[in-house]
Amino acid sequence: MNITERATDKSWPRRHPRTIVCYTLSMSMHDDFSVVVKxxxxxxxxxxxxxxxxxxxxxxxxxKEFFATVSEANRAGNTALRRMLSEYP
Structure with missing residues (x-):
């Protein structure tokens, strides 16, 4: 299922209502990682x-810390993912 199909499929993803999913789509070599804000x-x-x-x-x-907004947490998560992936090329 690609991203477009996911956007139109109301049953995907089935997650807790307090979960906001922020997918990382730009990691060409590491596209099996994602940042999720909860x-x-x-x-x-x-x-x-x-x-x-x-x-x-x-x-x-x-x-380890908590954030006031989703966007703040997402930015920090993407930074952490980039840092983590840069250690393992």
Missing amino acids: NRADPPRPWRWEIYRAGRRSPIAHS
């Missing part, structure tokens, strides 16, 4: 990023 705490700073690898149910990394 609401894991109470306000005012409930958001945390998690990095997943295809085929795994649990994250391979996550933020």
Whole structure:
């Protein structure tokens, strides 16, 4: 299923309603990794990023700190993913 089909398929992905998925599409050699932002705490700073690898149910990394907004957490998660992938070319 490609990205366009996913966008039109209402049943995909089936996730908890407090989960916001931010896929990383620009990693050509590492497209089996994704950054997911999840609401894991109470306000005012409930958001945390998690990095997943295809085929795994649990994250391979996550933020130790929590963020006030989804975009803040997503930016930090993408930075962490780029840093992690640069260590393993």
